[in-house]
Amino acid sequence: MQALSKYRFWLLDVNYEVRDEDRKPELWMWGIDEEGKRVLLIDRSFTTYFYLILNSEEDPKAVLERAQQQKAELPFIVDLELTQLRLFGEPVCTIKVFCQDPELVPKYSGILSKIKGVQKCLEDDVRYSMRYLIDNDVTPCSWYEVDVEELVEHGKAQTDKLYIAKSMPRRLEREEIPPLRVLSFFPIYYASKGAPKPERDPVVIISTVTNKGEKRLLTANNYDDKELIQSFSEQIREFDPEIIVGYETNKQHWQYLTDRARKLSLDFPVDRARTLPHLSVYGHISITGRINLDVADLAEELPEVKVKTLENIADFLGVRSLDEQIVIDEIDFASFWDDAEKRQQLIRFSSEKAECILGIFEKMFNYAAELSKIVGLPLDQIGKAAVGFRIEWYLIREAHKTGELVPERVERPYVPYAGGIVLKPKPGIHENVAVLDFKSMYPNIMIDKNISPDTYVSPSEAQPPSDVNITPEVGHMFRKEPPGFYKRVLSSLITARDEIRRKMKRLDTESMEYRLLDARQKAVKVITNAAYGYAGWIGARWFRKPVAEATTAWGRDAVMRGIEAAGNLGLDIIYGDTDSIFIKHDPEKVETLSKMILENLGLEIKPEKVYTRIFFTEAKKRYCGLLPDGTLDTVGLEVVRGDWANVAKNTQEHVLELVLRERSPRRAVDSVHSIIADLRKQQVPYRDLIIWKTLTKPVSEYEVNAPHVEAAWMLEKEGWALTVGDKVGYVITQGKGRLYERVKPYTMTSYEEVDTEYYVTNQVLPAALRILSTFGVKEKDILTSEPTEKPRTLADFFGGK
């Protein structure tokens, strides 16, 4: 018998296997130890389970008896246990069914749910590895201590150390992230036509960069990529990275490279356990023992980046500015490879991309790791998991800690409900406007009013409890006590964030610890703010329409009361949206107002910012303000929209600057005029004429002819594969008819064909007039007069007085 020893490690990822011979599961934990050694810990002690929910009128013991009789025919059920738990706050009797083989859970739950007295099964859809993590309060990206026994013989896994876990992992209070090996790569395929196809087109370049500063370049032997692919997997085995990072690797590259290797009859051993990259939950590609991270997924967290190309992401994060980047369009890869000189450019391009990917990773990793730690999903899943699922996993963990059952996912019809209130703005220019924001409005309302599925009092209830909060407008009732599920969760999130921020105040803003905590408080904030949206999502396990409906109703009530109070104080209300009120600034009265609202509504509200000057059109949700530091804050207008040509966005930005900074609509008209002149002379860069739009469904499913859809058809015809979520860049060319008859993908035409008049009348003019029409400027004022070109009088011309 070997002596047990204690072992400390940082958890990277988990997976599980079921041994064929005895159908016993093993939980594999991949980690790094204190010495930076890679470790695989195997836990063979954990048995998964699910619950049978009993009908309340049944005698639990009788049902248990029936279940035990069934058990005789279900050999992998190891135990049955009567347990009291709660479902939506209500006590329920359950039978906890322990099942040795995780893969039999769906089958067994189906059989056992038919037993008389069993209402349904719950938690039978929690996977073995998640069950392990949740039940032992283990989250990825954290430090643990565990009792271990060395395992000598295994042979399947590539790892420095191999142990059998002999205890549950115990969480350690350690914050630092161990030194990880990160490898970034960027492949280039040679496609004779359209999108590359692995059965036809070779990989001609793979550039790799590691966070140890190692750069490598793998190139094909002209069009033979056999050695290249082999060298790539060899390099991965040799460097043995914990994290492999790329761009669109989930959507494209791993599948492509795997298929290509298969086509060439090559092994492709890039993981640590002799499996191939494989499709896993939420559509991410799993590489056993490593973390496969796709920066394209991480970039979904950056709404500021409208078109999420690698170049734009790198530019936005300050990794590498756009004008310092080589840009080669995918359409040109083949011709660049064919040409000896251009081939070098393509190689430089690919290695630059690999570096950008590593740079993006380094900017975003802390945040991703913190999110993974809070939510409990492994790093490679967290990026791919939709917001609703992230929240849900967080809630599932919280439920488990407090004896709440996880409700099943049910299909529900979509029934809309009312949301936030938006006031009509006062159009024109205003000076000194304060924006008062309710702090975390929806979470705080949910806490204050104890809004939750488990505190909801249905109108059908015979004797409604007396101590309830009654919702304005909609009348829903929620018990004041005890604290509901959402209240408990949200309070602890808000407390946790305040705590983190308190710690941050004592730290140097440049320190590693500060940045770690900053990433953490951001992750906590994201989860907190998404809870309301989750509560109103019909797909949510903890969905109750009145919960969402009541939250927004109280929100509208708060804003309306705030406005009323402001009016009583003589404050001028300019605008408001959901949780904000824009008022003419009067520091004293605003202070009074904040205090009144805090006292009367129990909600915090304070001036987040004061615009020195702000401009509104007649439209809601669109304005532009000048901040004291001289910057412009543009909201909703074309400038910030991704579906307008740059030429229009730039024009509007100039107009706003001249109107707000210089207070000169006249000079704004002049500037529009000169841009139009440039446009007509074809002096505006071609790239500034591209209009980008997202495909929100498969190309064939569109009901009407739309320009971007037509452009998508043309791309598909050329062999390009387009999927939902792809952005199509197109330009409008000269000719007759509807726009969709004159549209071309920007890669499939040239400047000569472009219809510049379309850009004048349908892009630049509307964007400019959106602002200038408020000042009485008409279309003809911009199109007819030419003040910058012609002096208006002879005196002007001769420089007379």
Place this chain on the structure above:
DNA sequence: GCTTTGATCTTACCC
């Protein structure tokens, strides 16, 4: 047979 109008589809934004 043409233009005008309004409903509908579509996208991207705000909070």
Place this chain on the structure above:
DNA sequence: ACGGGTAAGATCAAAGCG
């Protein structure tokens, strides 16, 4: 595959026009 509220353009078919 987290919510509702909103602006706006392009298309398409019906209405208007005599």
